[in-house]
Amino acid sequence: MLNTMDLFTVSVSAPGKVILHGEHSVVYGKMAIAVSLGLRSSIVIKEINSNREPSVHIHLPCVDLQEVIPLEPTVKSLFNPKLAPGITGKFSWRLPDKIDHEYHLRRVDEFLHLIKPNFDSLQSNQKNSLRSFLYVFSGIFGSTHLPVRSMEISMGSELTIGAGTGSSASFAVCLAGALIQLLKLKSSSGSFDAYYHQSSEDFSMTEKEIISEWAYNCERIMHGTPSGIDNATCTFGSLVSFKKGSKPRHLSIRMELRVLLVDSRVSRETRALVVRVAALRQRNAPAVDHIMDACDDIAHTATQVLEKLSSGKCEPDIEADYQHLAELWDMNHCLLAALGVSHPSLETIRAAARAKGLACKLTGAGGGGYAMVLIPPSTPRSTIDSLTGQLLEHGFRVSETRLGGRGVSVEM
Numbered sequence: 001m002l003n004t005m006d007l008f009t010v011s012v013s014a015p016g017k018v019i020l021h022g023e024h025s026v027v028y029g030k031m032a033i034a035v036s037l038g039l040r041s042s043i044v045i046k047e048i049n050s051n052r053e054p055s056v057h058i059h060l061p062c063v064d065l066q067e068v069i070p071l072e073p074t075v076k077s078l079f080n081p082k083l084a085p086g087i088t089g090k091f092s093w094r095l096p097d098k099i100d101h102e103y104h105l106r107r108v109d110e111f112l113h114l115i116k117p118n119f120d121s122l123q124s125n126q127k128n129s130l131r132s133f134l135y136v137f138s139g140i141f142g143s144t145h146l147p148v149r150s151m152e153i154s155m156g157s158e159l160t161i162g163a164g165t166g167s168s169a170s171f172a173v174c175l176a177g178a179l180i181q182l183l184k185l186k187s188s189s190g191s192f193d194a195y196y197h198q199s200s201e202d203f204s205m206t207e208k209e210i211i212s213e214w215a216y217n218c219e220r221i222m223h224g225t226p227s228g229i230d231n232a233t234c235t236f237g238s239l240v241s242f243k244k245g246s247k248p249r250h251l252s253i254r255m256e257l258r259v260l261l262v263d264s265r266v267s268r269e270t271r272a273l274v275v276r277v278a279a280l281r282q283r284n285a286p287a288v289d290h291i292m293d294a295c296d297d298i299a300h301t302a303t304q305v306l307e308k309l310s311s312g313k314c315e316p317d318i319e320a321d322y323q324h325l326a327e328l329w330d331m332n333h334c335l336l337a338a339l340g341v342s343h344p345s346l347e348t349i350r351a352a353a354r355a356k357g358l359a360c361k362l363t364g365a366g367g368g369g370y371a372m373v374l375i376p377p378s379t380p381r382s383t384i385d386s387l388t389g390q391l392l393e394h395g396f397r398v399s400e401t402r403l404g405g406r407g408v409s410v411e412m
């Protein structure tokens with residue numbers, strides 16, 4: 001019999017991400033680099049004693065959703081996920097890349113329709129959050145013998161949802177991280193199958209790889225064919241480089257780039273912008289291919305400069321290295337503008353930054369969304385405050401944040 005001593009609470013956070021270089025060109029096989037944001041999502045899972053039917057109480061204020069999911073039918077319908085066709089053995093939570101994704105997702109969808117007959121009338125962001133929750137919860141706990149009990153789960157985020165800063169990956173990384181942390185605590189606490197003799201307070205590299213893969217599966221639920229760069233960046237933090245068809249590469253950059261992250265408040269659709277670039281390329285293939293090659297060179301050079309800056313070996317060059325980065329940001333923005341994915345609001349932000357001697361580029365698909373202003377360490381506080389004031393007056397949203405911070409972490 002479990003007593004209150006066995007009730008666990010876990011708290012986990014994960015960053016959002018921005019693309020530093022390689023947006024659009026990554027679609028054509030070039031290198032992209034993304035970096036974690038200082039803005040984070042967080043989750044708290046609290047096991048509770050309840051006299052009512054054992055249930056999971058989910059509170060997702062960012063998508064305006066509050067749900068109670070009964071545990072017993074969840075266990076019956078969704079536990080024991082299957083391995084993908086052609087793979088023999090038994091599924092384990094350590095093998096998210098081996099799950100029969102389509103089948104498990106289909107079971108989750110059928111189950112949600114069963115317990116929530118009005119499921120189809122929910123907004124699509126609410127549906128995706130619920131699907132992702134049940135998918136990961138049953139995928140992880142459904143392959144263990146650990147007893148599941150009533151719990152309260154609540155999630156918050158400092159990120160704007162659906163604006164290109166990786167809120168979906170950050171959400172999924174938090175979720176998978178917290179469930180794995182709970183599993184660690186439960187299995188190290190008693191006489192259950194001991195996955196861990198001792199539960200550590202943070203995630204190991206192997207656990208991070210597992211978390212990133214669960215989050216990748218959630219990204220598939222949200223987007224269909226994600227590249228994998230978002231979940232990797234939100235999990236590992238720091239800098240991730242990515243090329244289509246290869247595994248994302250985690251680069252350990254021990255520095256934090258300071259930026260002003262400016263929300264143009266112009267909504268845009270990534271898919272439409274990608275189509276616009278494809279159409280431009282169809283009419284002007286050689287010119288567009290040269291632009292993509294130039295973006296690729298910029299991504300490679302920027303990686304080298306960042307690695308140099310982070311090595312800490314060359315103190316006297318810091319100013320020059322930041323100047324080099326600024327130059328690369330400027331060139332990259334202009335190349336993206338040549339592809340037709342800037343926007344008057346992004347140009348207004350850039351002009352204000354340039355008037356203060358600061359480099360600025362759009363990030364993500366463009367056409368609106370976010371711009372980033374690079375703030376070298378020597379920038380006077382008064383310059384940052386004055387630029388922020390001007391941008392706010394134009395009606396933009398501005399957050400001063402750091403890029404390149406820690407990835408998924410257990411909060412004390």
Ligand SMILES: Nc1ncnc2c1ncn2[C@@H]1O[C@H](COP(=O)(O)OP(=O)(O)OP(=O)(O)O)[C@@H](O)[C@H]1O
Binds near residue numbers: 061063124125164166
């Ligand atoms: N804090 C959260 N709580 C619940 N659901 C969330 C939360 N954050 C993100 N989501 C889910 O992620 C979806 C947003 O994914 P979407 O890819 O549209 O935006 P993004 O991840 O911010 O942008 P991008 O993928 O271009 O960086 C939401 O619709 C919701 O389902």
Ligand SMILES: C[C@@](O)(CCO)CC(=O)[O-]
Binds near residue numbers: 019022023025026365
């Ligand atoms: C524009 C794009 O390169 C980045 C969008 O964040 C599209 C993609 O990589 O799928």
